[in-house]
Amino acid sequence: MPAQKGLEPVLTVGEANRLLTEVYPQLNGTYRAYEAVDIFPGGCTVRLNADERHLRPGDTVSGPSLFTLADIGGYVCVLSHAGPDALSVTTSLNINFVRKAPAGPVHGHCRILKLGKSLMVFDVDIVAQGETVAHATGTYSIPPKR
Amino acid sequence: MPAQKGLEPVLTVGEANRLLTEVYPQLNGTYRAYEAVDIFPGGCTVRLNADERHLRPGDTVSGPSLFTLADIGGYVCVLSHAGPDALSVTTSLNINFVRKAPAGPVHGHCRILKLGKSLMVFDVDIVAQGETVAHATGTYSIPPKR
Amino acid sequence: MPAQKGLEPVLTVGEANRLLTEVYPQLNGTYRAYEAVDIFPGGCTVRLNADERHLRPGDTVSGPSLFTLADIGGYVCVLSHAGPDALSVTTSLNINFVRKAPAGPVHGHCRILKLGKSLMVFDVDIVAQGETVAHATGTYSIPPKR
Amino acid sequence: MPAQKGLEPVLTVGEANRLLTEVYPQLNGTYRAYEAVDIFPGGCTVRLNADERHLRPGDTVSGPSLFTLADIGGYVCVLSHAGPDALSVTTSLNINFVRKAPAGPVHGHCRILKLGKSLMVFDVDIVAQGETVAHATGTYSIPPKR
Numbered sequence: 001m002p003a004q005k006g007l008e009p010v011l012t013v014g015e016a017n018r019l020l021t022e023v024y025p026q027l028n029g030t031y032r033a034y035e036a037v038d039i040f041p042g043g044c045t046v047r048l049n050a051d052e053r054h055l056r057p058g059d060t061v062s063g064p065s066l067f068t069l070a071d072i073g074g075y076v077c078v079l080s081h082a083g084p085d086a087l088s089v090t091t092s093l094n095i096n097f098v099r100k101a102p103a104g105p106v107h108g109h110c111r112i113l114k115l116g117k118s119l120m121v122f123d124v125d126i127v128a129q130g131e132t133v134a135h136a137t138g139t140y141s142i143p144p145k146r
Numbered sequence: 147m148p149a150q151k152g153l154e155p156v157l158t159v160g161e162a163n164r165l166l167t168e169v170y171p172q173l174n175g176t177y178r179a180y181e182a183v184d185i186f187p188g189g190c191t192v193r194l195n196a197d198e199r200h201l202r203p204g205d206t207v208s209g210p211s212l213f214t215l216a217d218i219g220g221y222v223c224v225l226s227h228a229g230p231d232a233l234s235v236t237t238s239l240n241i242n243f244v245r246k247a248p249a250g251p252v253h254g255h256c257r258i259l260k261l262g263k264s265l266m267v268f269d270v271d272i273v274a275q276g277e278t279v280a281h282a283t284g285t286y287s288i289p290p291k292r
Numbered sequence: 293m294p295a296q297k298g299l300e301p302v303l304t305v306g307e308a309n310r311l312l313t314e315v316y317p318q319l320n321g322t323y324r325a326y327e328a329v330d331i332f333p334g335g336c337t338v339r340l341n342a343d344e345r346h347l348r349p350g351d352t353v354s355g356p357s358l359f360t361l362a363d364i365g366g367y368v369c370v371l372s373h374a375g376p377d378a379l380s381v382t383t384s385l386n387i388n389f390v391r392k393a394p395a396g397p398v399h400g401h402c403r404i405l406k407l408g409k410s411l412m413v414f415d416v417d418i419v420a421q422g423e424t425v426a427h428a429t430g431t432y433s434i435p436p437k438r
Numbered sequence: 439m440p441a442q443k444g445l446e447p448v449l450t451v452g453e454a455n456r457l458l459t460e461v462y463p464q465l466n467g468t469y470r471a472y473e474a475v476d477i478f479p480g481g482c483t484v485r486l487n488a489d490e491r492h493l494r495p496g497d498t499v500s501g502p503s504l505f506t507l508a509d510i511g512g513y514v515c516v517l518s519h520a521g522p523d524a525l526s527v528t529t530s531l532n533i534n535f536v537r538k539a540p541a542g543p544v545h546g547h548c549r550i551l552k553l554g555k556s557l558m559v560f561d562v563d564i565v566a567q568g569e570t571v572a573h574a575t576g577t578y579s580i581p582p583k584r
Contacts, residue, residue, distance in 0.1 A: 003570070023203045057169045057232035063239065064214040071209050086203035091411075092431065093209065094240040094386055094532040096575055098552035098559050113570055114536035118410065119383075121536050123561075123573060132441070132551055135561060137534055137575055139384065139431075150424070237557075238577065240386040240532055242429055244406035244413050259424055260390035264556065265529075267390050269415075269427060278295070278405055281415060283388055283429055285530065285577075315495045349461045349524035355531065356506040363501050378495035385501065386532040 003042040003111050011080040013039050023086040036076045046073040048106040060100035070124045070136035073110035078120050078140045093138035101128035153188045157226040169232040182222045192219040194252040206246035216270045216282035219256035224266050224286045239284035247274035295334040295403050303372040315378040328368045338365040340398040352392035362416045362428035365402035370412050370432045385430035393420035441480040441549050449518040451477050461524040474514045484511040486544040498538035508562045508574035511548035516558050516578045531576035539566040
């Protein structure tokens with residue numbers, strides 16, 4: 001399935017994680033729960049290092065934690081491909097939860113479906129222990145260049 | 147617009163908040179950020195008391211915080227109308243963000259569109275300072291009676 | 293729940309239906325299946341006059357027919373409130389089907405959640421025989437003024 | 439990205455198309471616009487042979503036509519993998535439109551994310567002329583075995 005062609009990242013993984021820490025200190029407190037682990041042309045991979053704090057009743061990773069992973073995946077896509085403007089914002093996100101995920105690493109495999117001047121559309125496969133646990137699709141609004 | 151008829155809550159607001167604290171301690175730490183404020187036939191109202199911790203770059207309430215409010219709104223709907231089974235889980239949630247919300251109270255006005263035996267569909271108007279800031283629609287799965 | 297304030301329609305129902313017929317002849321063939329029935333500040337009402345052609349297995353109005361009603365509801369909202377530019381296009385639509393609808397009139401009650409310069413977000417309650425049968429949320433892209 | 443493992447189709451493409459014609463005559467009139475073109479473990483490919491009738495203002499394939507393709511893709515997934523029960527119904531569908539599609543063949547590449555006893559979750563990449571034009575995610579309800 002074709003992702004958008006001709007895309008080229010402008011940030012490395014290290015730069016993306018430093019930017020997240022700097023502009024969005026509320027995301028991770030003293031411990032790095034959410035982080036970028038790969039950035040490549042047309043997408044990225046992010047990870048949630050889920051512990052007790054991310055669980056909901058039933059000892060499964062909570063919906064808001066998986067939503068946050070999907071949202072951060074889109075944020076890393078837009079920061080790394082449209083440029084590091086922290087004011088890009090989510091305009092919509094749709095998520096389906098298909099299996100329970102236990103505490104431990106959860107990966108979000110993100111793909112840019114369309115990068116336009118003012119909007120980016122992306123999707124994310126969220127995988128734990130080798131199985132898809134959720135899938136999300138979302139849109140980020142990109143501010144005009146200043 | 148007709149909400150589902152003939153629905154009757156089985157929990158009070160106080161009971162719902164005590165249940166949330168008991169079964170889902172990760173939701174609110176030492177401070178009650180998310181809470182039910184009203185339960186009525188066919189729906190409920192929930193509130194996020196948003197402070198610095200809930201903001202994202204741009205000093206607006208973050209997408210994950212508003213998602214959590216929507217998700218908790220659905221959880222309070224299902225607990226209060228289908229019975230207090232903590233293992234009801236979100237199966238999908240779609241959210242549109244339409245305006246920025248500053249720190250302060252954010253209300254989620256929830257309506258049950260369909261309460262079946264195994265699924266509940268609901269929507270939420272999320273309002274801050276008198277304006278709609280987001281709108282969400284979601285589905286909860288209801289476990290079989292034990 | 294607050295719809296956006298200060299909106300004022302610029303088309304009447306008659307004008308909207310004539311515009312639909314003129315610019316989008318594929319929507320209705322020789323018989324007017326989809327039509328606007330009301331336009332008011334902040335929203336509109338549209339109707340599907342569902343017959344045998346709109347049914348799917350189980351003799352219920354098909355998903356694509358209800359999607360079309362929701363989409364036309366958004367189109368009438370944008371044409372009537374942002375101006376009659378036929379090139380406004382849907383960028384996303386999310387629909388939940390909650391009950392079966394038999395052949396007959398099906399109404400879509402549409403509300404504009406946000407009308408910006410380049411995007412409109414709306415939702416629709418779809419009602420048949422006094423009951424909600426589906427609910428949709430969507431976004432239209434508004435072309436720059438020419 | 440892992441699709442669900444261990445799935446095995448129970449219908450061939452020819453059987454799926456004959457079933458569509460028999461149980462859902464409203465889908466295609468005298469001309470086969472929507473059809474299955476491939477069925478494989480964990481998914482299927484469907485095609486819209488788009489002509490003048492499927493266009494909207496701007497001479498691009500209409501949103502309802504692409505929605506129908508996504509919905510039929512899910513229907514072929516469920517019929518071919520859960521068994522040919524025509525009464526499986528869509529419970530939700532979310533679609534993002536990212537590029538214009540001209541008249542001509544449009545393919546829907548469908549993947550089953552979760553096949554449970556009573557629900558199937560799937561997604562679809564919709565591609566025309568080598569580019570993604572839309573992406574959809576949806577849920578089908580599977581009736582109990584009779």
